[in-house]
Amino acid sequence: MELKELIAQFEQVEKRLLEVLAERNELRRQLTEADGDREQLRGQVRQQADQIKKLQKKQETLQNNFQKQYNITKIVNSIGADAKETAALKGKIEAYIQDIDRCIAYLSQL
Numbered sequence: 001m002e003l004k005e006l007i008a009q010f011e012q013v014e015k016r017l018l019e020v021l022a023e024r025n026e027l028r029r030q031l032t033e034a035d036g037d038r039e040q041l042r043g044q045v046r047q048q049a050d051q052i053k054k055l056q057k058k059q060e061t062l063q064n065n066f067q068k069q070y071n072i073t074k075i076v077n078s079i080g081a082d083a084k085e086t087a088a089l090k091g092k093i094e095a096y097i098q099d100i101d102r103c104i105a106y107l108s109q110l
Helices: 003-078 083-109
Strands: none
Touching: 003 083
16 A cells, blocks of 8 residues: 555544544533433423422312311201201301311411
């Protein structure tokens, strides 16, 4: 082989090596960016999981309150008193329930 051929081959190898290094650097940059995106998504997943837990608690509380209101209504309706006394008792109980609901709402905000 002649010296010119060796120099030409060396230059081709050097050029290819530079291309491979550039590709490696680009892939490292993309990997770093993907790692950042992954961490950001993990944070979002944690926030959403926390939000789901809070909403589930709120739903459970609302269901319990509804069940209590339903039970109180059944009790009031089952009382065999006259209509006037039943209506007055039902009004008082509903007022108490509204007060309790306001207290729960206030405590939920704390």
